[in-house]
Amino acid sequence: MGIGHVPRVNGLRVNWADRYLEEVNGVNLTFWRPRSSQSVGGTVRGLALGVAPQAGSIRGIGLGLAAVIGESDLAGIHVGGLAVVSSVSASGLSMGGLAVVSEGGLFGVSLGGLATVAEGRMGGIQAGGLAVVAEESMQGVQAGGLAVVAEGPMAGVQAGGLAVVAEGGLRGIQGGGLAVVSEGRMDGIQAGGLAVVSGGDARGLQLGGLAVVANGDLDGIQVGGLAVVTEGNLRGVQAALAGVMAQGSVHGVTVAGYRVKAPEVRGLNVAGYSDVGRFQGVSVGAFHRLEMSVGLTVGLVNWADELRGLQIGLLNRAGNNPTPFRVLPLVNAHF
Numbered sequence: 001m002g003i004g005h006v007p008r009v010n011g012l013r014v015n016w017a018d019r020y021l022e023e024v025n026g027v028n029l030t031f032w033r034p035r036s037s038q039s040v041g042g043t044v045r046g047l048a049l050g051v052a053p054q055a056g057s058i059r060g061i062g063l064g065l066a067a068v069i070g071e072s073d074l075a076g077i078h079v080g081g082l083a084v085v086s087s088v089s090a091s092g093l094s095m096g097g098l099a100v101v102s103e104g105g106l107f108g109v110s111l112g113g114l115a116t117v118a119e120g121r122m123g124g125i126q127a128g129g130l131a132v133v134a135e136e137s138m139q140g141v142q143a144g145g146l147a148v149v150a151e152g153p154m155a156g157v158q159a160g161g162l163a164v165v166a167e168g169g170l171r172g173i174q175g176g177g178l179a180v181v182s183e184g185r186m187d188g189i190q191a192g193g194l195a196v197v198s199g200g201d202a203r204g205l206q207l208g209g210l211a212v213v214a215n216g217d218l219d220g221i222q223v224g225g226l227a228v229v230t231e232g233n234l235r236g237v238q239a240a241l242a243g244v245m246a247q248g249s250v251h252g253v254t255v256a257g258y259r260v261k262a263p264e265v266r267g268l269n270v271a272g273y274s275d276v277g278r279f280q281g282v283s284v285g286a287f288h289r290l291e292m293s294v295g296l297t298v299g300l301v302n303w304a305d306e307l308r309g310l311q312i313g314l315l316n317r318a319g320n321n322p323t324p325f326r327v328l329p330l331v332n333a334h335f
Helices: none
Strands: 008-015 023-030 043-050 054-064 067-080 083-086 089-096 099-102 105-112 115-118 122-128 131-134 138-144 147-150 154-160 163-166 170-176 179-182 186-192 195-198 202-208 211-214 218-224 227-230 234-240 243-246 249-318 327-334
Touching: 083 105, 089 099, 099 105, 099 122, 105 115, 115 122, 115 138, 122 131, 131 138, 138 147, 147 154, 154 163, 163 170, 170 179, 179 186, 186 195, 195 202, 202 211, 211 218, 218 227, 227 234, 234 243
Parallel strands: 008 023, 023 043, 043 054, 054 067, 067 089, 083 099, 089 105, 099 115, 105 122, 115 131, 122 138, 131 147, 138 154, 147 163, 154 170, 163 179, 170 186, 179 195, 186 202, 195 211, 202 218, 211 227, 218 234, 227 243, 234 249, 243 249
Antiparallel strands: 067 083, 083 089, 249 327
């Protein structure tokens, strides 16, 4: 047993405030926090208990009325009334009334009343009343009252009251009250109250209350309340009340209340207005404006510069038919 400033103890150590600690194997009880400018150092293996227990490394159980602070690392179970803080890394179970903060990696189960933050990588299960933030990659299960943010890639299951944001790729299942945003590739299932936005390709199932947007290709099933938009290609099933628009080709099933616009569409297309360069397949809608139509189009007005197939509607134009048969009511064809 050691009372006061005893640098090395095996058993019970009791001190008012720690300084220049070397090693405690057992129980380290402190009644006050160290000076804010003072480093404690050393290692506590076992139980660190007090107002704000602090050491270079705490391995075992740390319980602080205000905080638990690891100048190097924390490993085990740590609970702080206000915060749990590690300057290098934290692993295990960490719970802070206001926050859990690691200046390095954070792994295990971490719960912060306001926020859970890692300046390095994050993995495991983390939750924050307002936010969960990792300045590098994030993996596992994370939930934030307002947001879940990773400045690197994100993988696993993440939910944010307002948003889930990854500055790297995003993979897994993510849901945001307003938006799910990835500056890189997106894979899996993503749902945003307003939008799902990918800075690269998106593959899987994406649902946006207003829109699903990708700067790359969209593959799978995408549904936008108003629009599905991509600067690349569309493959799979895409549906929106207003429009489905692609700067590349569209392959699969496309449904839009107002307009489908793309240089090329292949498959089944249902839209009020289809503005397509080359179409191949079956299309149903009010108005078709097609540079080339290969297959069947059914609508009120079917207008094709070049037809290789059949048109059924009130007015049908095949630009490659001879003059008497170029514009016909009800049916037009060119084979």
